[in-house]
Amino acid sequence: MxxxxxxxxxxxxxxxxxxxxxxxxxxxxxxxxxxxxxxxxxxxxxxxxxxxxxxxxxxxxxxxxxxxxxxxxxxxxxxxxxxSIDPETARRAAVQRTIAELDVPGVSEMMQDWRRDALERAWEYLAEEGRASDRAFKREVYPGHKAGYDTPDAWWAFLRPRLTRLPGVDGPSDDGSTWTYAGP
The missing domain is CATH 1.10.10.10 (Winged helix-like DNA-binding domain superfamily/Winged helix DNA-binding domain)
Structure with missing residues (x-):
């Protein structure tokens, strides 16, 4: 046993x-x-x-x-x-709670954690920039948070549908590639 x-x-x-x-x-x-x-x-x-x-x-x-x-x-x-908790701490906690509840692929818990970290970093990037394109996410976030994906396109295929579920995220726009951070 x-x-x-x-x-x-x-x-x-x-x-x-x-x-x-x-x-x-x-x-x-x-x-x-x-x-x-x-x-x-x-x-x-x-x-x-x-x-x-x-x-x-x-x-x-x-x-x-x-x-x-x-x-x-x-x-x-x-x-x-x-x-009271400052708004940034509350916002970050809401994002972390949402990410923790999402179904994330991965063969190990460590891989799933890397992917959750990549998703949180993508949210942070959008919150910092206010607007970002698919290409900007791949260029700015992917290199430091590959989460086990060999290509930016495979990484984005994982990230894109989950990013829409995070607090404050609007996107993609009518053009299909522009994301906006709407705030809390």
């Missing part, structure tokens, strides 16, 4: 921006509550929450009642005045 390979928690932990975006006020959250909202394992969320506390993005308090203990996480008022 084959033994199931155990993966380290960090590999399955949700991205920090995605976890941080679940905090929309100064109200506390538990690892269980965040894990349920993101539909991932509690241990994986706890790893990301710990990293956010270490980075100073969140604060944590241990609540003890007899033998029971619970850790509550909350936005650091020094980092997030007014208890």
């Amino acid at each position: 084959a033994q199931e390979r155990e993966r380290p928690e960090a590999e399955d932990a949700p991205p920090r921006a995605v976890v941080l975006a679940t905090f929309d006020s100064l109200g506390p959250r538990t690892a269980e509550g965040v894990a349920e909202e993101l539909d991932v394992g509690r241990d994986h969320v706890a790893a990301t929450l710990s990293a956010l506390v270490e980075a100073g993005e969140l604060e944590a308090a241990e609540l003890v009642d007899g033998d029971d203990a619970l850790t509550a996480y909350y936005l650091s008022p020094d980092v997030h005045p007014g208890g």
Whole structure:
């Protein structure tokens, strides 16, 4: 019988921006509550929450009642005045959540992650430029984010239908090759 390979928690932990975006006020959250909202394992969320506390993005308090203990996480008022996440962090988290839910081909989880990274970079490029053509994506994004594709055309065939599903993306235009970033 084959033994199931155990993966380290960090590999399955949700991205920090995605976890941080679940905090929309100064109200506390538990690892269980965040894990349920993101539909991932509690241990994986706890790893990301710990990293956010270490980075100073969140604060944590241990609540003890007899033998029971619970850790509550909350936005650091020094980092997030007014208890809200900056719009760029929220936008990035929405994109990462959407990308994580997309069906991405690949023979391994690592290959799928490369392809998700390429898709996120294409979105970033469009958001930075405001408008871009198919050719510009291939010229500017493909060389640094090939995601296992041997040609820009094969890469674009993977990317193009998924790019339309990301927040703020309008495209392609009537000419069939111009994309526009419409914002949040």
